[in-house]
Amino acid sequence: MIVTRQIEWDMGHRVTNHRSKCRNLHGHRYKMIVHVSGKLIDKSGDSSEGMVIDFQDIKKIIVENIHDVLDHGFMVWQKDHILMDFFKKQPDFKYISVPFVPTAENIARWSFERLKPLFIDKFGTNLKLVEIQLWETPNSLVICCKKDIV
Numbered sequence: 764m765i766v767t768r769q770i771e772w773d774m775g776h777r778v779t780n781h782r783s784k785c786r787n788l789h790g791h792r793y794k795m796i797v798h799v800s801g802k803l804i805d806k807s808g809d810s811s812e813g814m815v816i817d818f819q820d821i822k823k824i825i826v827e828n829i830h831d832v833l834d835h836g837f838m839v840w841q842k843d844h845i846l847m848d849f850f851k852k853q854p855d856f857k858y859i860s861v862p863f864v865p866t867a868e869n870i871a872r873w874s875f876e877r878l879k880p881l882f883i884d885k886f887g888t889n890l891k892l893v894e895i896q897l898w899e900t901p902n903s904l905v906i907c908c909k910k911d912i913v
């Protein structure tokens with residue numbers, strides 16, 4: 764069975780070499796849905812009995828490791844020297860430097876790699892992260908699953 768949990772956050776970025784307007788500094792309200800699969804927990808009397816994973820446990824993992832890391836920050840490619848120089852001189856501004864162009868595809872893959880080891884199979888139910896859906900706009904969606912991780 765698959766259970767999902769959704770979060771949203773606000774973040775700035777730019778796609779440095781983009782041929783059009785995405786090279787400008789701008790932001791999005793990102794929406795992410797995390798899909799976790801597993802058998803139902805059958806440990807009698809456990810708080811999670813009958814669940815794949817407690818929704819609160821998914822929420823805690825993705826809020827702490829995605830939302831709180833990115834929200835109201837600016838994601839910067841480490842090779843974007845103009846912005847890296849700017850942010851290094853402005854320590855009051857929240858930025859997240861990453862080794863990739865911050866496209867929705869790369870952000871989804873980065874999130875998958877970050878979250879995957881945090882979903883631990885405590886009950887032998889084959890619990891695992893299987894998919895991340897990331898909306899950059901209400902009409903633009905990227906789907907990342909295990910086969911997309913090198």
Ligand SMILES: [Zn+2]
Pocket residue numbers: 776777785789790791
């Ligand atoms: Zn954008």
